[in-house]
Amino acid sequence: MKINSSVLLSKYIKAYTLKMVSKAKASHVGGGLSISDILAVLYNNILYFDSQKPLLENRDRFILSKGHCCAALYATLALKNFFTLRDLNSFAQFGSNFMSHASHKVKGVEFSTGSLGHGLPYAVGKAVAAKSRNKKWEVFVLLSDGELNEGSNWEATLFASHHNLNNLTIIVDYNKLQSLTTVEKTIKIEPLKDKFEAFGCYVSEVNGHDHEELKNSLSKTNKKNSPKVIIAHTVKGKGVSFMENRVEWHYKSPDEDQLETALNEIGVSL
Amino acid sequence: MRNYFIDLLTKEAKSNNKIMLMVGDLGFSVVENFKEKYPKQFINAGVAEQNMTGMAAGLASEKFHVFTYSIANFNTFRCSEQIRNDIDYHNYNVTVVSVGGGLSYGALGYSHHAIQDYALMRSFPNMTIYAPGTRSEIANCMKQIFKSKSPAYLRLGKTLPKNLKKPNQPHDYAPGKWxxxxxxxxxxxxxxxxxxxxxxxxxxxxxxxxxxxxxxxxxxxxxxxxxxxxxxxxxxxxxxxxxxxxxxxxxxxxxxxxxxxxxxxxxxxxxxxxxxxxxxxxxxxxxxxxxxxxxxxxx
The missing domain is CATH 3.40.50.920 (Rossmann fold)
Structure with a gap:
């Protein structure tokens, strides 16, 4: 399948994410939809990679730290020809490599995640490796907002800032819903921009569903002498009216009727 | 024991620029020579063992052989999930080096008693435990560690044996062998x-x-x-x-x-x-x- 625009790519990512989660009766569809636009822009416009050589030495490295939303990443990788769309049918099935948290056994997935707070330190290690060898490839890591409760992220941010790792981009999927309720009611993280700035990062805030804003902020030319943080304001369940901003879609999977309605709203038939 | 370890690591780093020594803000009067000779292969990660261990996995994924050095418990229990998920599951070439095995730091209290670390580290499927007791064993453990490409735990005690005049040990021996x-x-x-x-x-x-x-x-x-x-x-x-x-x-x-x-x-x-x-x-x-x-x- 040839998809040349990030907007169209994001629609297909959402559609396949919905289909995979529904078929597997899996969870985390809401978070998958909130990161679909970010993934579409990254894989269509920003990251350098060769899907036929997933371990290409000078590829950019992308780490999905919020590994529970891996359905969207698997869909993206399939749509970018790392493997076939048919492979997605085994998502969360017995014996499959496509487990329902990000798995490094899947082509194109750099790192297995699932427990939050692991992706950023790992990404920092990769950024140090690139600097140490004078390599030009860059590291992008996508975190959830609730994940920022984990102290390891702040340890890693301190380190990345101290060492001026400007080859590292931290993207926060700020959909403002956690597992049980809102971020605000769980553990307040505001003022988030100020926090990252106080840690020494270069921070921008964008609409995480606006592709032009995402392209501009993610651009590799847009950098200072410090790690970049992009706070992407997003909507959990984006694109499906009955899922948007509803905490239960952290867990529920759409039944067949709901899937049909959702695909109609996304505007893609599979 | 730790001085002999660092001597061997420093010698290896001379011919192997993939060696990366990370310390958790510890190693006073031990690591200075390494740091001076190979500054690009030395990182003080600060007092942040979870990040140090996660970073070690990231570096190892880019073909570095990483050594994370700290007092036992700090670079094991504090970051046990990073060892489990990031290092062991991915089978990365990271050696966790703990000093103060057993009761070496007995006077410093329970926080420094490394008396449950085997239980933790031997629960990881890809992990090899290296627990040398003599100078010869340290040398052989390091030889094996340099050859290996999988996770390792090196547990160092405080001192070498004083009551053993002639250890009857071969120059080379294999993992799992008495x-x-x-x-x-x-x-x-x-x-x-x-x-x-x-x-x-x-x-x-x-x-x-x-x-x-x-x-x-x-x-x-x-x-x-x-x-x-x-x-x-x-x-x-x-x-x-x-x-x-x-x-x-x-x-x-x-x-x-x-x-x-x-x-x-x-x-x-x-x-x-x-x-x-x-x-x-x-x-x-x-x-x-x-x-x-x-x-x-x-x-």
Whole structure:
């Protein structure tokens, strides 16, 4: 399948994410939809990679730290020809490599995640490796907002800032819903921009569903002498009216009727 | 022990620029020479062991051989999930180096008593435990670690044995293989004390007592889940084995040998006894030698 625009790519990512989660009766569809636009822009416009050589030495490295939303990443990788769309049918099935948290056994997935707070330190290690060898490839890591409760992220941010790792981009999927309720009611993280700035990062805030804003902020030319943080304001369940901003879609999977309605709203038939 | 370790690491780094030494803001008067000689291969990660361990995985994913150095418990228990998920699951080439194994820092209190670390580290499928007890064992452990490309745990005690004049050890030995430390007078004896880690002196003292004068001393410095199947043949040679470790009994080295013994087709019955640290050591502070004496370790 040839998809040349990030907007169209994001629609297909959402559609396949919905289909995979529904078929597997899996969870985390809401978070998958909130990161679909970010993934579409990254894989269509920003990251350098060769899907036929997933371990290409000078590829950019992308780490999905919020590994529970891996359905969207698997869909993206399939749509970018790392493997076939048919492979997605085994998502969360017995014996499959496509487990329902990000798995490094899947082509194109750099790192297995699932427990939050692991992706950023790992990404920092990769950024140090690139600097140490004078390599030009860059590291992008996508975190959830609730994940920022984990102290390891702040340890890693301190380190990345101290060492001026400007080859590292931290993207926060700020959909403002956690597992049980809102971020605000769980553990307040505001003022988030100020926090990252106080840690020494270069921070921008964008609409995480606006592709032009995402392209501009993610651009590799847009950098200072410090790690970049992009706070992407997003909507959990984006694109499906009955899922948007509803905490239960952290867990529920759409039944067949709901899937049909959702695909109609996304505007893609599979 | 730690000085000999760092000497060997420094020598290796000369010809191997993939070596990366990360410290958790520890190593005063130990790591300076390495840092001075190879500044690009040295990182002080600060007092942040979770990040240090996660970063080590990231560096290892880019073909570095990373050593994370700290006092035992800090770079093991504090970041156990990073070791489990980031390093062991991905089978990355990271060596966790703990100094102060056992009661080396006994006077510093329970936070510094490394007496449950075997239980944690041997629960990871890809992890190899390196617990040397002699200078020769340190050298051989490091040789194996430099050759290996999978996760390792190097547990260093405080000092080398003082009561052992001539360790009877080969120059090369393999993971999972027992090595002879000291024979008893009765060379035909089918009894042995089997140690791991920096407890050779304790074993020698034991052997001097009449009760254990008929026991050879062997050590198993390189072990772990991967090498369980190699133990059967070695266990079967003996009528009696007394394991000795500066660790609590639960989940430790003696437990490992018992598990190995329980899964083998027995040729004969080997009696296995465990000698380990008394759990009351957790609530007691003192010099390592005093603590061992007080709790009748290796008696």
């Amino acid at each position: 090595t002879k430390i000291l024979e008893c007078k009765n060379r035909e004896s089918k009894k042995c004390i089997l140690t791991t880690g920096a407890v050779i002196d304790d074993a020698v003292k034991m052997q001097k007592k009449e009760e254990f004068s008929n026991y050879h001393i062997y050590s198993l410095p390189i072990w772990g889940m991967k090498y369980k199947t190699l133990q059967a043949q070695q266990i079967n040679k003996w009528d009696e084995i007394v394991t000795l470790e500066d660790h609590l009994e639960d989940g430790g080295f003696g437990s490992y040998i018992l598990e190995c013994n329980s899964s083998i087709q027995k040729v004969g019955e080997t009696k296995i006894k465990l000698k380990s640290l008394n759990k009351n050591v957790c609530n007691t502070v003192g010099d390592q030698d005093n603590l061992k004496e007080h709790f009748k370790f290796a008696h």
